[in-house]
Amino acid sequence: MLILKHHQLIIGLFISLIAQLLYADLPQTIPAPGYSPLNFSAPEPGSYVLSPLGQAANGLVLTTENTKIELHDLMGDKIVLLSFIYSTCSDVNGCPLATAVFHKIKNRLKKEPQLANQLRLLTLSFNPEHDTPKAMKHYAKGLQDSLLDWQFLTTKSEQELQPILQNYRQSIQKIVDEKGQFTGTFSHILRVYLIDKNKQLRNIYSVSFLHADTLINDVKTLLADGGVQTPKKSAIDLKDTSYYQAGDNKLAYDKENYQTQSIALVDRKGQVTHLLDTINNPPLGLPKLPIPKNNLITEAKISLGKKLFYDRRLSINNTFSCAMCHIPEQGFSSNEMATAVGIEGRTVRRNSPTLYNVGYFQTLFHDGRETTLEQQVWGPLLAHNEMANPSIGYVIEKIKRLPEYQGLFEKTFDRPAGMETIGQAIASYQRTLNAADSDFDRWYFAQQNNALTQSAQKGYQVFVGKGQCNHCHLISSSDALFTDNQFHNTGVGYEKAMKIQSTTIKVQLAPGVFTQVDSQVIESVSENKPNDLGRYEVTQNPDDRWKYKTPSLRNISLTAPYMHDGSISTLEQVIHFYNQGGIANDTLDLNIKPLNLTDEEIKNLVEFLKSLKGSNVHQLISDAYAQQVGDTIENVQ
């Protein structure tokens, strides 16, 4: 037997009227989803998070009995749904929608009295002039009952109303006629607010979003576990070294069957390592690290240097730290571009060199223009196309102002931040990035016969034999830096400077998809290419044109792309380059000549190079992950 109560009839009639209207001749006025069954399955209560949106504001209101009460008195004990309406509102998708949805909620909760007991509905008028307590009492007729606490409120005056509207950002405007007379109508944004028992806003609903099903589920979500994201224990096994690699691996991107193997940045977690160990006890295969007498290594300096190294605020516009070009999981280099970019995307001419074992190098930068790490630090800090700080003093004063550095320099150096101490701190951290004890090291220096694969062992024979690689990439009887710390012309720089560009350029568009693009098209969006003459730029000696420093080969499998300009993508391609004798030019290094290596020899040589990855790189990367990146914390404006 169907017996409808008065208010049910009203709602039923109301919805029926709307339906008739909409399907008649008013396609532009579509009833809000709140009037119809939900068009999708609402997410299960408790399966999602409703993050706090701020404190629900207080304010003085009047009940239908004309009793003064604070809004906060109606919050705290129950979850609250608050809607702003005016009683004469006749926009079908305006206030009536809010009331209709509340009404639906009330009916739905008849079957869930426990839930109903924990919820309060508040309908607050923003038209106190007309919506007196008495008027609201009439408005509430047929809507209230004992099953659910639904209160109808108004305010004494617009003065008392305004701060409430302002705090809830409930935008309303009176509509006046041409004579300036209030028409009794408001322009307003329909909003309903979900407020938890801590008087925190947890959701805001508008026309397209207001539906009894989702609102009830949101209430249940708050009741289930507060709907707050609880900090979960990391699922990452910090000993799992697979997390300590480039997180956006593009291996085989040239193939159509490429598949992503991306690592979530939230999984980029690590733990602090005792970095001093890499200096006090260098990994197998590395000699004793030279430490300058004027910058003896300390834990404090390493720690401070690391903090500075990962601080993006050490640039003119707070976007660049040292680590943006020397990315730990990308070989303390950058795998994602051939040559670096700096502030505002400014072009840097050369590939970001790896910082692994940088403390052993006699000269720094590809052209060897700097001699100590302490001094080198200031090059990128001040370079216009790198971190672009306008002056040394600017950097020093900026660091002094940052709260996180208060007292750190004094504690570490017994003096404030300055040009020397900043250099010393960062240099100290860089000196700890020593990675060796590779398969090769254990095979070669520790005589562990099984440490190196047969293929890599054969590759070693090519390296020191037919390939003559060891002429520049030195190995001694006790250790190996794989560099002679000298400068050589391989022809790569010469070709870039002197070769006439081809008419088309191969460009990749998607995995396995390439096209040939007219080079003139590319030139139309290219800046003037900066030239690069290599070591000559330091010595001004014509014989030094296009010479670059011999890089170490340690950890080389982590530092693609290769050569000073990142122009070669893979180790195989690098060996092919040398196998053909580099690129002929007047000052080509005498060591570079066709090698006549077979494919098998090339394959073995690649295996050998891969065997130079240090066993402790994941510890250095993990330690880097554990360091918080420095970004602007204060909201200054």
Place this chain on the structure above:
Amino acid sequence: MKKRLKRAEYSWQYFLKVCAFTVATLSISAPSNADETCQSPYMAKITGQEDFVYVWTLGMQGIGDEQDKLVTVDVNPKSKTYGKVINSLSVGGRNEAHHSGFTDDRKFLWAGGLDTNKIFIFDVHTNPNKPTLYKTITNFVAKSGGIVGPHTTYALPGRMMITGLSNNKDHGGRTALVEYTNEGEYISTHWTPTDSNLQGAVKTGKFADGYGYDIRVLPRKNAMFTSSFTGWSNYMMDFGKMLKDPEAMKHFGNTVVQWDLHARQPKKVLDVPGAPLEIRCAWNPKHDYCFTTTALTSKIWLIYQDKKGQWQSKDVADIADPGAIPLPVDISIQSDDNLLWVNTFMDGTTRAFDISDPFKPKQVFEKKIAAQVNMVSSSWDGKRLYYTSSLLANWDKKGKDNEQFLKLYHWNGKTLSEQFSIDFIKEKLGRAHQMRFGAYSLYANKAVPLKNLVLNQSILNNKK
């Protein structure tokens, strides 16, 4: 007073009796679940003549004050300053000004800087012809957990959803959505799914790159979609340098993600290879689909719900000659869902596709706008199309082809006719990027029918 009180006393019942009338006539209540053709469905729309176009403009070295600025252009043909710049508000620095979006109450315009990660919040309601800088968010990266490159600022009820493009760890493409309150307070970060942490989403194809770019929602389907571009390293790099760098070219997005809008949870990762950029969803409530275009592979993709209710992706048309990289950039869907405008940057051309059959778009019109063109914004009635020039500071053309402008065209269904053109270099402004429309009527308290939002002098006086 008594009369009005009486009306109020019977208001609920009264409403029921009169609703037949009000549904038919009341378009006064500004909030509507619609907007100009690419806006959030949560905000008020301008269905008639817009009064202003706000152009979020990149500062340009050697031009004017070299700073990013919000440029206000008078576009009401009845105004004496029609087609003129009437205000320019510099914000300090070059932040890689890019996209902007209104809050749901349309009182504030949020404009992001892809480089410095600042978000500038402009008050556009107090004085719509002279916006003021209300607030600047400077700690977006720290608050969000390392998100870089605030791109789309998209209105949701009482809050803004901001798509990131990059991160502060490697300046690559892995990123997230970041949610803020309208007041500018951080709420939460929603990471785009990656292989190691799909967050419950289904990787439907080969890719789950975690990249981001644009966002659109279909509230009636509880669906939210995000597309994928590239990280800071690429979008800030000189365009030519990047095209010639094989490593850089590997780092573009190949995915569109379908999210549960209410729960903010990713549901499906769809393969859309070649950097899908702007997303535009159909307006008709029965049209359960959205379009996107891929910048590198030059295709129109349809994101649609199949008969089983599953969201799918399908490439449905080529744009120009994909092999020549025409670089489709901004797109704009007409409010009747019949036409999709597609701009291609490299040839400076705008193209119209008939999308009445969304599975078979057909190009029906094309016109060269300039040496380069990026954004296109359509009025709700589709009769006015505004174009701007700049893509990204370091991607724009060099030399004489670096034309920077705002142009208005009228579309009569067959041809585009230019109405005015403002040279942003000659005006010492910079690189013209995204446009948003403003109208006095949005904030008027006069009983002005929304169908006739032509600037009313009395309103103007009232606002002054």
